[in-house]
Amino acid sequence: MKVTLKIWRQADAASKGAMHTYEVDEVSPDMSFLEMLDVLNERLNAQGEEPIAFDSDCREGICGMCGLMINGEAHGPEVTTTCQLHMRTFKDGDTITIEPWRSDAFPVVKDLCVDRGALDRIIQSGGYISVNTGAAPDAHAVPVPKDKADRAFDVATCIGCGACVAACPNGSASLFVGAKVTHLGELPQGQAERDRRVVNMIGQHDHEGFGGCTNIGECTAACPKEIPLDVISRLNWDLHAALRHGK
Amino acid sequence: MTAEKDTVLDMTDLTQSPEADSPEAHSPDDEPNDAAGYYADGTPLIDKKTPTGPIDERWENRKFNARLAAPANRRNLSVIIVGTGLAGASAAATLGEAGYVVKSFCYQDSPRRAHSIAAQGGINAAKNYKGDGDSVHRLFYDTVKGGDYRSRESNVDRLAEISRNIIDQCVAQGVPFAREYGGLLDNRSFGGVQVSRTFYARGQTGQQLLIGAYQALERQVAAGTVETFTRHEMLELVMVDGKARGIIARDMVTGEIETHLADVVVLASGGYGNVYFLSTNAMGCNVTATWRAHRKGAYMANPCYTQIHPTCIPVSGEHQSKLTLMSESLRNDGRIWVPKNREDCDKDPRDIPEDDRDYYLERIYPAFGNLVPRDIASRQAKNVCDEGRGVGPLVGDFRRGVYLDFTEAIERMGKEAVEEKYGNLFDMYAQITGEDPYEVPMRIYPAVHYVMGGLWVDYDLQSTIPGLFVTGEANFSDHGANRLGASALMQGLGDGYFVLPNTVRDYLADGPFEKIDEDHPDVVAARAAVEQRINKLLTINGDRSVDSFHRELGHIMWEYCGMERTAEGLRKGIDLIRSLREEFWRNVKVLGSAESLNQSLEKAGRVADFFELGELMCIDALHRRESCGGHFRAESQTEDGEALRDDEHYSYVAAWEFSDDGEPPVLHQEHLVYTAIEMKQRSYK
Ligand SMILES: Cc1cc2nc3c(=O)[nH]c(=O)nc-3n(C[C@H](O)[C@H](O)[C@H](O)COP(=O)(O)OP(=O)(O)OC[C@H]3O[C@@H](n4cnc5c(N)ncnc54)[C@H](O)[C@@H]3O)c2cc1C
Ligand code: SF4
Ligand code: FES
Numbered sequence: 001m002k003v004t005l006k007i008w009r010q011a012d013a014a015s016k017g018a019m020h021t022y023e024v025d026e027v028s029p030d031m032s033f034l035e036m037l038d039v040l041n042e043r044l045n046a047q048g049e050e051p052i053a054f055d056s057d058c059r060e061g062i063c064g065m066c067g068l069m070i071n072g073e074a075h076g077p078e079v080t081t082t083c084q085l086h087m088r089t090f091k092d093g094d095t096i097t098i099e100p101w102r103s104d105a106f107p108v109v110k111d112l113c114v115d116r117g118a119l120d121r122i123i124q125s126g127g128y129i130s131v132n133t134g135a136a137p138d139a140h141a142v143p144v145p146k147d148k149a150d151r152a153f154d155v156a157t158c159i160g161c162g163a164c165v166a167a168c169p170n171g172s173a174s175l176f177v178g179a180k181v182t183h184l185g186e187l188p189q190g191q192a193e194r195d196r197r198v199v200n201m202i203g204q205h206d207h208e209g210f211g212g213c214t215n216i217g218e219c220t221a222a223c224p225k226e227i228p229l230d231v232i233s234r235l236n237w238d239l240h241a242a243l244r245h246g247k
Numbered sequence: 248m249t250a251e252k253d254t255v256l257d258m259t260d261l262t263q264s265p266e267a268d269s270p271e272a273h274s275p276d277d278e279p280n281d282a283a284g285y286y287a288d289g290t291p292l293i294d295k296k297t298p299t300g301p302i303d304e305r306w307e308n309r310k311f312n313a314r315l316a317a318p319a320n321r322r323n324l325s326v327i328i329v330g331t332g333l334a335g336a337s338a339a340a341t342l343g344e345a346g347y348v349v350k351s352f353c354y355q356d357s358p359r360r361a362h363s364i365a366a367q368g369g370i371n372a373a374k375n376y377k378g379d380g381d382s383v384h385r386l387f388y389d390t391v392k393g394g395d396y397r398s399r400e401s402n403v404d405r406l407a408e409i410s411r412n413i414i415d416q417c418v419a420q421g422v423p424f425a426r427e428y429g430g431l432l433d434n435r436s437f438g439g440v441q442v443s444r445t446f447y448a449r450g451q452t453g454q455q456l457l458i459g460a461y462q463a464l465e466r467q468v469a470a471g472t473v474e475t476f477t478r479h480e481m482l483e484l485v486m487v488d489g490k491a492r493g494i495i496a497r498d499m500v501t502g503e504i505e506t507h508l509a510d511v512v513v514l515a516s517g518g519y520g521n522v523y524f525l526s527t528n529a530m531g532c533n534v535t536a537t538w539r540a541h542r543k544g545a546y547m548a549n550p551c552y553t554q555i556h557p558t559c560i561p562v563s564g565e566h567q568s569k570l571t572l573m574s575e576s577l578r579n580d581g582r583i584w585v586p587k588n589r590e591d592c593d594k595d596p597r598d599i600p601e602d603d604r605d606y607y608l609e610r611i612y613p614a615f616g617n618l619v620p621r622d623i624a625s626r627q628a629k630n631v632c633d634e635g636r637g638v639g640p641l642v643g644d645f646r647r648g649v650y651l652d653f654t655e656a657i658e659r660m661g662k663e664a665v666e667e668k669y670g671n672l673f674d675m676y677a678q679i680t681g682e683d684p685y686e687v688p689m690r691i692y693p694a695v696h697y698v699m700g701g702l703w704v705d706y707d708l709q710s711t712i713p714g715l716f717v718t719g720e721a722n723f724s725d726h727g728a729n730r731l732g733a734s735a736l737m738q739g740l741g742d743g744y745f746v747l748p749n750t751v752r753d754y755l756a757d758g759p760f761e762k763i764d765e766d767h768p769d770v771v772a773a774r775a776a777v778e779q780r781i782n783k784l785l786t787i788n789g790d791r792s793v794d795s796f797h798r799e800l801g802h803i804m805w806e807y808c809g810m811e812r813t814a815e816g817l818r819k820g821i822d823l824i825r826s827l828r829e830e831f832w833r834n835v836k837v838l839g840s841a842e843s844l845n846q847s848l849e850k851a852g853r854v855a856d857f858f859e860l861g862e863l864m865c866i867d868a869l870h871r872r873e874s875c876g877g878h879f880r881a882e883s884q885t886e887d888g889e890a891l892r893d894d895e896h897y898s899y900v901a902a903w904e905f906s907d908d909g910e911p912p913v914l915h916q917e918h919l920v921y922t923a924i925e926m927k928q929r930s931y932k
Contacts, residue, residue, distance in 0.1 A: 012843055030563045030681075038568055038794070045792045045847065050839045053846055055356065057529040059569045061675065062454055063360040084678050109500055110844040113356075117477070120357050124469040128462035129421045133341040133744045134412070136419035140376065143430025153423035153448055156455060160359055189421050 001092035029088035064159030074163035074222040101166035118208040125204035152186040164219035170211030175219040178231030195242035282870035296706035314756035321346035325509040331358030334719025335515030336460035337743025343467030366453025367574035369445035370736040372410035394727020395876035437732035491715035518720035524801020526695035546902040548703035548723035551868035556696030557624035580656040625693035648690035707750035718742035728876025789834030828858035
């Protein structure tokens with residue numbers, strides 16, 4: 001099959017970018033979306049045009065490195081990561097627009113690559129349990145009810161890709177923060193720091209320039225790991241509890 | 248064989264004269280030497296750091312004898328750690344907690360994206376929570392046996408011992424392992440063993456463990472002990488006075504070449520399976536960090552030991568950029584088969600009656616069945632496909648796939664239970680192939696997955712370069728010629744949380760060290776070499792893309808240094824690699840500039856190093872005229888086609904020293920001595 005691509009190109013953070021149009025033939029439905037871009041890049045290289053920069057690493061949907069706005073949707077039309085999107089989702093003759101994540105907190109680095117360092121800094125502000133190496137009790141010392149452990153796991157599957165931010169009209173990272181606060185808050189090990197954690201993480205979130213949550217739900221619709229919207233209710237609940245406790 | 252060559256470095260504390268302790272040394276008189284002329288013989292290598300005495304007291308002794316650095320001094324001692332996977336992140340966090348000044352590097356945009364994130368199946372630990380007879384000794388035994396008696400026993404015993412602490416640490420960090428209804432941790436079993444000792448978090452164990460280590464790392468960043476450098480690629484090791492003192496790294500966004508100096512350098516840069524182009528590794532996995540160190544004097548051990556994983560999704564087309572693993576845990580409940588008759592190979596598998604199916608692993612290995620170690624499962628899959636009984640699309644003249652069938656498991660456990668255990672793997676399979684594995688058996692085929700080879704390290708995880716430590720998949724230490732499932736995560740975290748902090752501490756106790764300046768001539772030279780190389784790559788301006796060279800190299804490696812190796816094939820492979828490498832340096836086309844994000848330039852540097860590595864892998868495979876673990880030499884097999892080890896000649900670690908470009912590498916043998924386990928021919932029948 002054959003597709004027309006409209007792709008955002010931008011030399012670096014300081015330059016202005018623009019959309020460029022490319023045609024790609026001989027696309028097979030079994031190709032992944034990024035393999036289709038690989039094919040385009042091989043051709044550009046042969047023609048003497050610099051290949052398009054885009055991020056990816058694991059290409060199996062788990063590292064969170066990839067992430068493109070495809071036809072205006074974060075990671076494209078399916079509930080998956082960009083690297084796991086396959087060309088069988090598209091039709092022969094389709095025109096596809098490809099842009100980087102759009103958010104004030106994620107400046108463009110080049111073409112389709114953005115800087116998501118803000119998410120790391122949110123984790124630094126409290127997304128952990130403080131336990132030094134070697135100081136841990138036996139793993140069976142504290143049983144964890146299965147439903148709690150399962151719930152913690154489900155929300156801990158967030159891959160930190162930033163699609164929730166890109167999809168949100170307010171550019172909020174509340175789903176990402178809510179997922180971490182819920183993961184650690186479900187577990188007995190996470191209780192001691194629960195109040196501090198939520199206050200500090202939300203503080204850092206706002207400081208980084210992410211917007212506030214107005215419960216639109218675009219984030220959860222775009223999330224490749226289907227992190228549920230109720231982690232944001234949990235986030236708010238924990239924040240109120242912390243404020244009540246005077247934190 | 249060429250004349251004996253002395254080590255270039257000051258290796259006085261690592262080597263000793265050949266006559267002292269090498270009765271089984273490979274000698275040219277009694278064995279044909281397939282690799283004559285491809286390498287030179289060097290002096291034997293001795294690991295002087297392993298304590299003597301009863302095996303289960305060695306680690307305790309080493310820890311006790313490791314010297315201490317007073318907390319007040321630690322702020323003046325600095326450590327560079329390249330890599331933020333399980334091995335690197337755990338070490339950075341722990342050394343940061345101890346108060347050292349740590350700089351942590353990764354090439355991705357966040358430390359959380361290291362390829363450890365992709366590990367699915369689980370992590371082993373000798374907790375014996377199931378009461379099924381597991382113990383530290385049994386884990387030790389299984390690992391040495393699984394590695395086909397080509398690992399260092401003291402290291403493996405230590406690993407088995409600390410495995411228990413790893414689980415405790417991870418649970419305390421909030422890693423959400425699978426649990427039973429009583430709230431206690433659940434376990435599953437994995438290939439090559441008969442107990443349930445694998446801890447897991449659905450099919451995403453690596454992700455959950457890495458996030459635990461990443462969070463511990465970020466906590467130290469907040470505490471000011473660790474500084475992270477993301478999108479930074481190490482391109483050279485800085486050595487001053489024979490010691491590792493820093494790295495040259497490229498800021499991948501601005502292109503700036505940066506010098507970072509420290510008292511110790513730790514490489515936790517992962518595996519080099521990407522030399523095969525198609526593998527289950529991430530796109531950026533590379534050998535550059537370790538290869539640069541190798542060129543500066545760190546020996547590379549057993550580079551040909553490659554693990555080819557039996558349960559991957561088969562290749563679907565020529566544009567494929569990577570292969571995807573399906574966790575080996577699937578072999579617990581799925582049954583592997585091919586049709587008995589070739590005529591059935593293109594039929595719908597559901598229409599093939601039970602009697603016409605060959606569950607070949609269950610047939611050949613009744614004791615272990617579908618749970619035989621990876622090397623065996625992979626080779627048997629290749630064998631049945633070579634016989635013309637493979638399934639799926641024709642690739643060349645053969646169908647390269649076998650069925651992994653869950654029909655019986657779904658009947659026995661119910662679809663819900665199967666979904667609970669393997670749901671995300673099934674989803675992934677459906678996403679990639681467009682087929683529904685709950686309805687149709689999956690198709691799988693072996694793919695390159697892991698490398699047991701890596702930089703040689705002593706018991707302290709220190710390489711042959713003083714001050715250069717190597718951890719995780721980047722070193723060669725614990726898995727011999729074949730790694731058991733769920734043991735790499737154990738090793739990465741064991742190295743980083745528990746081993747390295749003790750052994751680096753001992754090294755640093757000699758500090759404070761002389762301060763080095765950025766304009767020290769050795770530092771300036773290292774930096775200039777990096778700049779020259781980048782400039783060279785950007786100015787060749789030939790006709791072929793980096794990827795086209797990489798693909799071709801990968802094809803050569805898979806064909807001649809893959810699942811089955813022969814002397815003739817390996818020699819041919821070496822020739823092909825040499826001429827392709829020569830063409831690369833003449834004809835590669837890398838566009839863009841050095842001063843900005845340039846992904847072609849990044850790839851070009853990595854592929855350039857893969858050429859050199861690939862050649863050494865072939866030489867290593869050629870010189871080892873035995874089959875062991877993942878290394879199968881067609882010339883060395885039993886009557887029924889099983890790998891045949893040759894302990895008399897090859898029970899050593901092959902540690903290779905780099906000579907000048909164009910000069911043959913020098914082989915140093917570290918003889919393996921087993922006191923706590925008896926060497927046996929492996930049998931899983
Ligand atoms: C798909 C898959 C599934 C697996 N499943 C399992 C499993 O179930 N159980 C198990 O035990 N093992 C499993 N393994 C093996 C295991 O995951 C790896 O061996 C292990 O995670 C490697 O960890 P590491 O820390 O050594 O390296 P990695 O996690 O690969 O980290 C390497 C780090 O080094 C950095 N780096 C590399 N080169 C450079 C450079 N030049 N400059 C700067 N930084 C650099 C990278 O950025 C990264 O941070 C699996 C492997 C794969 C590929
Ligand atoms: S919550 Fe979902 S969309 Fe947001 S970073 Fe995590 S995985 Fe990505
Ligand atoms: S490349 Fe890793 S999630 Fe897409």
